[in-house]
Amino acid sequence: MFDPAQAPLGVFDSGVGGLTVLAALKRQLPQEDFIYFGDTARVPYGRKPLEMVRDFALEISQELISRGVKGIVVACNTASAASLPELADKLPVPVWGVVEPGVEVALRMPGQGRIGVLGTEGTLKARAYESHLEAAGREVWSKACPLFVPIVEEGISDSQIARLVAEHYLSERPELQTVILGCTHYPALKGMLQELLGPKVQLVDSAEATAAVVAADLKNLGLVSNEPKTAASIHHLVSGDVTSYLHTAKILGGPLGSVERIYLGQAGRQRDTVSG
Amino acid sequence: MFDPAQAPLGVFDSGVGGLTVLAALKRQLPQEDFIYFGDTARVPYGRKPLEMVRDFALEISQELISRGVKGIVVACNTASAASLPELADKLPVPVWGVVEPGVEVALRMPGQGRIGVLGTEGTLKARAYESHLEAAGREVWSKACPLFVPIVEEGISDSQIARLVAEHYLSERPELQTVILGCTHYPALKGMLQELLGPKVQLVDSAEATAAVVAADLKNLGLVSNEPKTAASIHHLVSGDVTSYLHTAKILGGPLGSVERIYLGQAGRQRDTVSG
Numbered sequence: 001m002f003d004p005a006q007a008p009l010g011v012f013d014s015g016v017g018g019l020t021v022l023a024a025l026k027r028q029l030p031q032e033d034f035i036y037f038g039d040t041a042r043v044p045y046g047r048k049p050l051e052m053v054r055d056f057a058l059e060i061s062q063e064l065i066s067r068g069v070k071g072i073v074v075a076c077n078t079a080s081a082a083s084l085p086e087l088a089d090k091l092p093v094p095v096w097g098v099v100e101p102g103v104e105v106a107l108r109m110p111g112q113g114r115i116g117v118l119g120t121e122g123t124l125k126a127r128a129y130e131s132h133l134e135a136a137g138r139e140v141w142s143k144a145c146p147l148f149v150p151i152v153e154e155g156i157s158d159s160q161i162a163r164l165v166a167e168h169y170l171s172e173r174p175e176l177q178t179v180i181l182g183c184t185h186y187p188a189l190k191g192m193l194q195e196l197l198g199p200k201v202q203l204v205d206s207a208e209a210t211a212a213v214v215a216a217d218l219k220n221l222g223l224v225s226n227e228p229k230t231a232a233s234i235h236h237l238v239s240g241d242v243t244s245y246l247h248t249a250k251i252l253g254g255p256l257g258s259v260e261r262i263y264l265g266q267a268g269r270q271r272d273t274v275s276g
Numbered sequence: 277m278f279d280p281a282q283a284p285l286g287v288f289d290s291g292v293g294g295l296t297v298l299a300a301l302k303r304q305l306p307q308e309d310f311i312y313f314g315d316t317a318r319v320p321y322g323r324k325p326l327e328m329v330r331d332f333a334l335e336i337s338q339e340l341i342s343r344g345v346k347g348i349v350v351a352c353n354t355a356s357a358a359s360l361p362e363l364a365d366k367l368p369v370p371v372w373g374v375v376e377p378g379v380e381v382a383l384r385m386p387g388q389g390r391i392g393v394l395g396t397e398g399t400l401k402a403r404a405y406e407s408h409l410e411a412a413g414r415e416v417w418s419k420a421c422p423l424f425v426p427i428v429e430e431g432i433s434d435s436q437i438a439r440l441v442a443e444h445y446l447s448e449r450p451e452l453q454t455v456i457l458g459c460t461h462y463p464a465l466k467g468m469l470q471e472l473l474g475p476k477v478q479l480v481d482s483a484e485a486t487a488a489v490v491a492a493d494l495k496n497l498g499l500v501s502n503e504p505k506t507a508a509s510i511h512h513l514v515s516g517d518v519t520s521y522l523h524t525a526k527i528l529g530g531p532l533g534s535v536e537r538i539y540l541g542q543a544g545r546q547r548d549t550v551s552g
Binding site for chain 1: 316317318319323324325328397422423426427429430432435436437440441444516517520
């Protein structure tokens with residue numbers, strides 16, 4: 001008999017950033033199988049029109065559902081900000097974003113000081129963080145940081161370049177109590193940002209928060225896999241170049257498994273599978 | 277009677293970078309009308325699979341042809357490297373890329389020293405520069421510089437950040453006689469790169485070279501517009517957000533005219549027109 005609890009969990013991002021969320025999910029849910037979709041052909045989402053990001057999110061979710069996932073984690077801040085709750089409305093499986101878990105962690109921290117949000121232009125334009133935080137009565141300062149993603153993907157997160165860029169973005173900040181890292185790439189810059197902001201500022205990385213929420217909800221929904229496994233599987237679908245995906249995935253330390261190239265929105269769709 | 281010489285010239289790029297080429301064309305061909313297509317919804321092309329870039333280039337060219345252009349300038353190094361000569365083969369109008377004019381300028385310079393090529397990953401992967409230069413018997417050193425485009429688009433080309441990033445990319449260069457700026461954004465960094473490379477290194481910016489080739493060919497083909505005009509028109513088609521296009525276009529100093537949002541590859545295609 002088909003048992004939905006044994007189905008894999010779907011995770012997607014505009015590219016490789018969501019691998020930090022996948023890693024957190026893997027730590028908290030070691031017995032689960034995952035299908036990760038990295039839309040590397042259309043990355044970045046951060047500066048695209050929001051309705052376009054919504055279309056992409058729906059298209060990818062439908063692909064994941066056609067592969068039998070029991071739920072979908074939108075491991076991309078821009079896609080979460082742009083497409084939830086529409087996805088939750090339209091899809092037949094549970095959907096989680098990364099924005100709300102991050103907001104909840106920030107709100108649970110003691111103190112009522114101003115909260116900073118760093119993210120892509122698209123994430124901030126969608127105002128998902130701002131509207132949640134302001135609804136809770138908190139003051140918000142947000143700043144788009146477009147250079148952070150290419151810096152992380154270039155593998156120079158620890159450089160003087162990264163530090164100068166961070167100083168550039170943070171030069172006009174007001175006093176902040178908490179800073180939400182509103183992009184899945186930014187945890188790679190966490191140490192440097194903490195140093196720059198000082199030890200009193202609390203940094204929120206939504207990857208772990210999201211994984212905790214997903215784990216709790218799966219349990220409540222009776223969807224935790226209980227099949228004994230020697231090793232849970234991770235299957236990656238990528239819309240762009242497989243070699244450069246593997247290269248960047250390594251920089252972000254994402255867990256790897258099999259990798260499949262997938263052609264979206266094109267006639268004569270083909271598939272190439274690679275083991276990685 | 278329809279006179280093809282009075283038709284506009286089509287120009288396209290993955291985004292705003294090609295505006296530097298448009299500006300050079302406008303200087304050398306002040307009497308021509310232009311239709312500029314900026315594929316800002318799918319920018320950047322630099323890390324996309326080459327066959328995808330080829331599909332985009334063909335799709336955009338067909339859109340321009342449906343609007344009656346008399347010729348097409350591929351004002352994007354990645355698209356030029358990936359899609360010429362296929363475009364030249366398939367299209368019913370003359371097509372110019374930015375790679376060959378830049379190569380010709382570099383080869384005309386006195387001396388036989390090594391030539392450096394800076395560009396995106398896609399441009400270098402297509403090996404268009406390398407194969408042309410090597411066929412002419414020249415040694416080539418090429419380097420992908422993915423951070424340059426976001427730095428230019430952020431408007432911090434003159435910053436210490438830009439200088440450090442350039443030092444990072446150029447740190448392991450061999451001795452170079454000439455350096456080709458193989459991306460339409462890079463002229464914004466020209467002064468700083470010249471300073472870093474030293475006064476003996478010749479920098480090649482393909483925008484002016486391309487405009488000169490196009491002007492000469494139009495004349496030979498009898499396609500130069502001779503209608504008296506008070507002001508030639510420039511019409512922009514953008515696939516992404518119009519507001520952020522106008523913002524970045526200003527940083528690159530591109531000539532503006534009317535701007536139209538265009539929805540590619542989507543059902544229910546709509547159009548919004550804005551005067552800018």
